[in-house]
Amino acid sequence: NAGVTQTPKFQVLKTGQSMTLQCAQDMNHEYMSWYRQDPGMGLRLIHYSVGAGITDQGEVPNGYNVSRSTTEDFPLRLLSAAPSQTSVYFCASRAGGPWVAKNIQYFGAGTRLSVL
């Protein structure tokens, strides 16, 4: 049981390049989320999904796309990277049910992205 797995761990992009951050979980969790973490700003929600085929925007969705074709995978796509997207990205998942308090959120190890 690997939990939440993110790849790659580190990535350097040039402005305008595109890439996909991968996130996979093996806990059969319905809910998955993407956060970015910037110095002095805590974690901010980018996009989330409450099940396969269902996604919604978080606090800072601009510049990012997501899709959820399977329960296990929730990739985050940067279509045209910008220096403002330099950050550490965390994927998280939790078991289903509307009560957040009853279902602990598990985080992946993070992807450190630099956009030059």
Add this chain to the structure above:
Amino acid sequence: GENVEQHPSTLSVQEGDSAVIKCTYSDSASNYFPWYKQELGKRPQLIIDIRSNVGEKKDQRIAVTLNKTAKHFSLHITETQPEDSAVYFCAAVRDFGNEKLTFGTGTRLTIIP
């Protein structure tokens, strides 16, 4: 939307002393308040949480208190140890059907041996 303020941003305490981190929130409808610990280069992990129908919750050396009237909640760590050194984040959310946790900006706690 919700706004969570966290203080202090950095905190240094002598080993064995207590540490207190405070958060205030703006949305009176928020009713679930988790705390996360993030060690250097690691992922955030939930360490304790509290719901709005409870004023205090303890788990060994850590405790969380909530004052709904004043809209603030605090993390208390007693008998601090070197392994408590980390960044701590508070968060607030309206529980039920809402994934949009709002996090505080974090407190870097350093335990001085």
